[in-house]
Amino acid sequence: MPEAPAKELLSISNLHAHYGESHILHGIDLSVRQGELVTLLGRNGAGRTTILKSILGLVERRTGSIRVAGQETIKLPPFRIARLGVGYCPEERGIFSRLNVEENLLLPPIIKSGGMSLTEIYELFTNLLERKKSMGTSLSGGEQQMLAMARILRTGADLLLLDEITEGLAPVIVQALGKLIRQLKKRGFTIILVEQNFHFAADLADRHYVVDHGTIVEMIPMEALGASMDRLSGYLGV
Amino acid sequence: MHLSYQMVLAQLMLGLNNGAFYAILSLGLAVIFGLLNIINFAHGAFYMLGAFVALIGYTKLGPLLGMPDFHMNYWAALLISPLVVGLLGVLIEKTMLKRLYKVDHLYGLLLTFGLALILQGIFTNYFNVSGTSYNGKPEILRGVVNLKFMMFPTYRLWSIGLSLGVCFVTWFAIERTKLGSYLRAGTENPGLVQAFGVNVPLMITLTYGFGVGLAAFAGVVAAPIYSVSPIMGSEMIITVFAVVVIGGMGSIMGSIWTGLSLGMLEGLTKVIYPPAANTVIFFMMILVLLIKPAGLFGKEQ
Numbered sequence: 001m002p003e004a005p006a007k008e009l010l011s012i013s014n015l016h017a018h019y020g021e022s023h024i025l026h027g028i029d030l031s032v033r034q035g036e037l038v039t040l041l042g043r044n045g046a047g048r049t050t051i052l053k054s055i056l057g058l059v060e061r062r063t064g065s066i067r068v069a070g071q072e073t074i075k076l077p078p079f080r081i082a083r084l085g086v087g088y089c090p091e092e093r094g095i096f097s098r099l100n101v102e103e104n105l106l107l108p109p110i111i112k113s114g115g116m117s118l119t120e121i122y123e124l125f126t127n128l129l130e131r132k133k134s135m136g137t138s139l140s141g142g143e144q145q146m147l148a149m150a151r152i153l154r155t156g157a158d159l160l161l162l163d164e165i166t167e168g169l170a171p172v173i174v175q176a177l178g179k180l181i182r183q184l185k186k187r188g189f190t191i192i193l194v195e196q197n198f199h200f201a202a203d204l205a206d207r208h209y210v211v212d213h214g215t216i217v218e219m220i221p222m223e224a225l226g227a228s229m230d231r232l233s234g235y236l237g238v
Numbered sequence: 239m240h241l242s243y244q245m246v247l248a249q250l251m252l253g254l255n256n257g258a259f260y261a262i263l264s265l266g267l268a269v270i271f272g273l274l275n276i277i278n279f280a281h282g283a284f285y286m287l288g289a290f291v292a293l294i295g296y297t298k299l300g301p302l303l304g305m306p307d308f309h310m311n312y313w314a315a316l317l318i319s320p321l322v323v324g325l326l327g328v329l330i331e332k333t334m335l336k337r338l339y340k341v342d343h344l345y346g347l348l349l350t351f352g353l354a355l356i357l358q359g360i361f362t363n364y365f366n367v368s369g370t371s372y373n374g375k376p377e378i379l380r381g382v383v384n385l386k387f388m389m390f391p392t393y394r395l396w397s398i399g400l401s402l403g404v405c406f407v408t409w410f411a412i413e414r415t416k417l418g419s420y421l422r423a424g425t426e427n428p429g430l431v432q433a434f435g436v437n438v439p440l441m442i443t444l445t446y447g448f449g450v451g452l453a454a455f456a457g458v459v460a461a462p463i464y465s466v467s468p469i470m471g472s473e474m475i476i477t478v479f480a481v482v483v484i485g486g487m488g489s490i491m492g493s494i495w496t497g498l499s500l501g502m503l504e505g506l507t508k509v510i511y512p513p514a515a516n517t518v519i520f521f522m523m524i525l526v527l528l529i530k531p532a533g534l535f536g537k538e539q
Contacts, residue, residue, distance in 0.1 A: 056433045082435035094430045098422040106416070107423055108434035155435070 006034040008067075009159055009190045010055070015064035017047075017054045024050045026214040027064070032159075037181070037191045039201040042211035043237055048194040049091055051211065052161045055192075056088055057081050068159065083111045087157030091164045091194075093148040097137040101128055104136045105151045112156030124180070125150045142173040149180065160184070163194045174200060198236065210235050241509060248388045249505040255394050255463070257501015258401035262456040263478045264485060264493040265408060266449035271487050272425040273445045276335060276346035282475025283354040284323050284450045288457025289372070289466045290361060291319035296374040312374045312462070319458045324451030331446040336439075354472070361468035369465025379462075397459045404455065405494045412490050421445065480523045486536020496534060 010032040017025040025047050032038050040048040054062045057078040066073050068084045082088070087108075096104055105121070105128065122129040125146050131139060139147060145165055152160060162181075166174045174197065181204055185191065195201040201208070202225060210218040212235055220228045263281060270278045295310030295318065310318065330353065338345045379396050382389040412418040424431045424441055432438040457471075464470060478497075485496030500519050507518040514521075526534060 058429050058433060077439065078429070078432040079435050079437050082433055086433075088430075088433045090430060090433075094427055096423045096426050098426060099419055103419045107419055107431070109436060111435045152434075 006036070008032070009034045009036075009069055010192075011065075011067045012051075012055070013065045015051075015054055015062060015066060017050050017059045018061040019059060024059070024214055025054060025062075028054075028214075028216055030209055030216060032190055032192060034158075034190055035185070035188055036206050037185050037193065037204055039193045039195050039205040039208045040211050041195065041198065041201065041208050041232070041236060043235075044196075046211045047214040048211050049163055050214075052088070052163055052192065052194060055081070055161060056086060082157070085112050085156065085158045087152030087155060087160045089148045089152060089160070089162045089165060091167070093144050095136040095139070095144045095147055097135060099136050100132070101134050101136055101139065101147060102132040104147055105132075105154070108151050108155045110155050112158070114158070115156035116153045118154065121150050121154060124153075124183075142169050145169060145173070145177070149177075153184070158188070159190045159192070161192050161194075164196060165193075166195065166197045166200050178204065198232075208232075244387050246506065246509050248390075249509045250502050251385070251388070251390055251398075251505070252394070253502040253505020253508075254498060255398050255501070256504060257498040258398050258405075259456050259460055259474070259497075260478055260481045260501050261405050261494045261497030262401050262452055263474065264482045264497050265405060265490060266452035267478065267482050268485075268487055268490060268493045269408075269412070269421075269452075270446055270449040273421060273428070273442055274331075274335065274339070274346070275343055276338070276350065277343065278446075278449065279347055279351040279475070280330075280354040280357070281350075281450070281453050281478070282471030282473075283357040284327065284453040284471070285457040285460070285474060286361065286466075286468060286471030287323050287326070287357060288319045288454025289461040289470060290365070290457075291315065291322050291454065292374065292458045292461045293370060293372050293466045295319070296372065309374060312376050312379075312458075315374065315458050315461075316455065320451035320455040323454030323457075324447040327450030328443055328447040331443045335446065336443075354475075358468050358472060365466075365468055367468055369467035369470070371465050372461040375462040393462055397463065400459060401456070402498075404452070408452070409490050409494065477519055480519045482533075483523050484519075484526045484533060486533020488533070488537050489535040492533075492535025 008031050012028055012030045015025055015028040016023065028051060040051060042048050050059060053059050055066055057073070057076060062074065064074065068081060068086060071084060073081045073084065096107070099107065127143055128147055128150060131143070136147065137144070149162070149165065165177055169177070178200060181191065185204070193201060193205065206222055208220045208225070209216050210220065210232065217235065218231070220232070263285060267278055267281055270276060292312070292315035295315055297309070299310055300306055300308030334349060335346060338349060375393055379393045381392050383392050383395055412421055420431065420436055420441060424438055428438050481497050481500050482493065484500065485492045500522065503522070504515055504518055508515040
């Protein structure tokens, strides 16, 4: 955790989001400082994925305020928001079946300087190098997840939105992902993690936001986690 | 019935010629459908428009500009006509189609169908429905070539080669280049591609302009072969839709192959059983729909 309070990279206030007739988020307030790793905890359907999608403008309608690196984005189209330095790894991974591994990796355009080079990425993800000419969706689930992560590290995005990256993966791969996230944090990436696997999240995060029925019900800093376990279990239904 | 192999080859060549037009048109339809999810019923009208830009440029533009001796030549038409019609497509996408992406696909189909009727209606008002011949065929492409098995018109040979070339370049651009990877990814998941910072709305506009420009290009190439008429598009598009249904909307290469082979099948039928020549493609369509409803190269959705 940073010693001095770093500047806010993302600040959301009074965010409401709608899909058609359904009102999903009811006034979310949340902020993330540069270099922080924050998780969104909650049950399925609590609205965590919708928070990430709203940050990128991928919901049908959103109101309130979302500032990325100081700039108001509520009226911007998704591609402009992404260019402010937001990288997104969706829950369904979003590997393109008509693109091979390398094309998938190179698809997101460079939006800022300071991203990892292709060589660095292939050093970090060696099996992607071995399979670079295979079609994207012929990879195993774990490899696809690595690919979905790897492709947003090249672009220079410094705020990463990671949605359920450990879902359905074998424990060894979950461990590898944990190691990767730690490395990324050390490199200065700011990360919002939506996670079902509480133990995975607890080890990594600086702070936890608990989401329930489209609102934030509690913010728990790392140090207070032990003391809040009972309440948290109630929210998560574990 | 006596079938000489010369006759068969000759009809196959003519069929290939038609097939090349089917290929370009169904290719454009497939590209547009892939990214916009709109069945572009106006495609035939843009093909017709392409031919008319060439015709008007050759016969009417000079007098209009006060230079009676000026003719926009064929080579210029090959370039200018797709640009003009493509630009019109961009305009239509920006002002009309754009508003329809959130509603059912059917609305896009209805809108483009309406546009096709309007365009066709306007031209029927000013031009002969039975066709006007285009006389701008360049000197170098006149005459015939000896293909050993037959004497084949030079222009038709050129139009086959050119069309196949354009199909191949389009396939290459989409399947093998960086720009094409945006298009392929956008076809699968436009939201995510936009979330990576790609200007997807602009990409959609340009893709529509490109697809429509391809149709206009086919129109220019067809102008010296068929006579230029306001209804040439609506006649062509019915067959092309059958080609698209047979090939399936999914694949670029698929629409090229289907276009070419169905053109040749049509040619072949002309020798074997001429009365069925105009309907053989539709019989094929029924057959394919019964056996593989998603089309030969399509994926079930």
